Amino acid sequence: MSLIGAVLVLPYMVVFFTFWLATSLQRPMMYATIFCLAINPMAAQRKLTLFVNTARYLLFSKDKKWKEPEVPKYTTVHKVETKTIIFVRHGQSTWNETFNRGEKTKLNFYMFFIPNAIKAFFMEWYFMVTGQDKESWFYDSPLNDMGKSQAESVRKFMRTNLQFSTPKExxxxxxxxxxxxxxxxxxxxxxxxxxxxxxxxxAISTLVIGARERLDRGYENDKVIILSQMQEVSFNPDALCITPAKGKCELAFTDPKFLKPYFDNNLDTSLHTGNKPITSNGIIRLQSFAETIFKDIKKENIVAAGHSLWFRSFFRTFLPKDYDHVSKVKKIRNGGCVGLEFQKKTTDNGVVYEIVPGSIVVLHIGF
Structure with a gap:
């Protein structure tokens, strides 16, 4: 058989042997699953709850659907408050590794999609039968190896020699x-x-990896505040949160072990209200985030780790409608850092939140 013929037939051989293997292992895996679930019913119940929640959000969530709010018309501004915000997009996740092409070529993605999907479902099965009910490949998906490298790139960027940066940067x-x-x-x-x-x-792991040298400086009260308002705008299971309201954030199975002291000492979940309600949507959380950073966060400067669709929605919502910018159409890339000025204007017709036009600065990687 020629080399070209072998390459063309390879995907079909993978599919054939995959189904053959799955059929052969079906019965022993079923018995093993029943046995493991029977000896740890509480973990099985919690894992089943994750699966049920996933189905509920896939079927009923309207997280990405909302009507753009009207900007109040006003004639007088009584007060202007300004926050400087730097957005940091998380590194690539295990969900991305399975279902998104990302940096892969089309050939690479399609050739290895089935093996990667098998690996992902096997990992989910393994977590279930071993009673790891707080762990998942799909649900609240953690960083994969590439994602950890992208988080490290944020750390390296923060060590930039400022002599080669503009004053704004x-x-x-x-x-x-x-x-x-x-x-x-x-x-x-x-x-x-x-x-x-x-x-x-x-997002949490990306920020802690990226900022760990800052955290090592020993500033007083230098903690990462966890905000449910920044939860991703999506109904997919990777956008659903495992950590309970005000609960302790745990290391994921992919996280480097050196992160544990930071997770134990530098995370603040006092404002974390748990997984987003199924009745929530993106605009509700965007508005709540804007209110929270002016009401509950005293510092004028904020470094915020989050997600591509949430960030893009933020730019579309709070930039003036007639102001064209790449942020309205493109996502911040994994590991990207973008700065901006954000204002709260108290007017004669209510409160208006707005990104200052012209204040957006691409710092690292970008859109």
Whole structure:
């Protein structure tokens, strides 16, 4: 058989042997599953709840559907408050590894889709039969190997030599590091910025990996505040949260073990309200995030780890409608960092939230 013929027939051989193997193992795996679930019924029940929730969101969630809110018309602005925000998109996840092409070529993605899907479902089965009810490949999917490398790229970027940065970039990088934004003040006991993150595991891990050298500096009260408002805009299972409201964030099975001290000491879940309600949608959480950062977060500078669709929705919602920008149509890439100025205007006709046009700065990787 020629080399070309062997390549063309390979996908069909993979499918054939996959089904043959699955058929051969069907009965022993079924017996093993029943036995394991019977000896650990509570874990089985919790795992079943995850599966049921996944089905509910896939069938009934309207998380990506909402009517764009009207911007109140006003004539007088009584007060303007401004926050500097740096968005950090999480690294690639196990869900992405299975179902998204990402950086792979089309040939690579389609050739290995079935083996990757088998691996993913086997891992989910393994977590179920071993009683690891808080672990999942699909649900609240954690970073994969590429995602951890992308998170490391954030850490390396934060060590940029500021001599080669523009003044705007240098200010934002200092904010990420927790230093004085103008670079003139003496070292402070508290950081100049507040770290916040989505409640999904891949975002938390990305921020902790990226900012761990900052966290090692020992600033007082330098914690990552976990915000349910930043949960991804999607009904897929990877966008559903495992960590219970105000509960302890646990390392995922893919997380480096060196993260444990940071998870134990530097995460604050006091504002975490748990998984998004099925009645929620993206605009509800975007508006709640805007209210929260001005009401509950005292610092003027915020470093926020989150997700591509949430970020894109943020730009579409809070940039002026007649202002064209790439952020409205393209996603921030995995590991990308983007800074902006965000304002709360108290007017004669209510409160208006707005990204300052022209304030968006691409720092790392970008869109």
């Amino acid at each position: 240098a200010r934002l990088i200092r904010i990420m590091l927790g230093e004085s934004p103008d670079g003139k003040g003496p070292p402070t006991r508290e950081p100049s910025s507040q770290l916040v993150s989505s409640n999904l595991r891949r």
